[in-house]
Amino acid sequence: MNGLRELVSALAQKHGTRRESLLPILQGIQAHEHYLSDDAMVEVARALDLSTAQVYGTATFYSFLVTRPQGRHVIRLCRTITCVMHGKNQLLKELETLLKVRVGETTADGLFTLLETNCLGQCHQGPAILIDDEPYTRLTPERIRVIVAEYQQKAALESENSGLINS
Numbered sequence: 646m647n648g649l650r651e652l653v654s655a656l657a658q659k660h661g662t663r664r665e666s667l668l669p670i671l672q673g674i675q676a677h678e679h680y681l682s683d684d685a686m687v688e689v690a691r692a693l694d695l696s697t698a699q700v701y702g703t704a705t706f707y708s709f710l711v712t713r714p715q716g717r718h719v720i721r722l723c724r725t726i727t728c729v730m731h732g733k734n735q736l737l738k739e740l741e742t743l744l745k746v747r748v749g750e751t752t753a754d755g756l757f758t759l760l761e762t763n764c765l766g767q768c769h770q771g772p773a774i775l776i777d778d779e780p781y782t783r784l785t786p787e788r789i790r791v792i793v794a795e796y797q798q799k800a801a802l803e804s805e806n807s808g809l810i811n812s
């Protein structure tokens with residue numbers, strides 16, 4: 646909790662403690678902690694003299710803020726109409742089968758969280774997803790299999806390398 650208090654205090658110093666500082670502070674915590682825990686939201690409420698309900702309301706309003714731990718990579722699949730018309734549902738089915746999760750869940754190995762989101766601004770190239778901050782467009786089930794495999798290979802390689810470094 647102390648580390649959290651220090652983080653919130655540093656962010657409050659950077660962004661200020663007015664009501665409009667709430668969003669950048671929450672984004673700063675998420676960038677550091679990967680999600681907004683209950684403890685973090687209580688700490689922010691204290692620092693900004695807001696109720697925890699106000700902080701929680703903001704944290705749950707924006708789809709890019711998350712209040713549960715997530716996988717190392719977050720896949721956000723566009724669920725808006727143009728992407729639906731371009732095959733979003735087949736893509737979702739493929740992702741759920743491939744990752745063995747439903748929307749909102751994290752894979753057993755903690756590598757991916759699968760989410761749906763509103764329009765990503767890539768409508769003319771749908772169906773589209775974001776993996777973390779990286780957009781992928783004109784996707785097909787075949788292409789998504791290749792992309793997921795690349796992330797899995799990269800993760801396996803990183804864990805192999807960190808094993809070598811630690812041994």
Ligand code: FES
Binds near residue numbers: 727728764768771
């Ligand atoms: S509708 Fe999917 S990116 Fe706009």
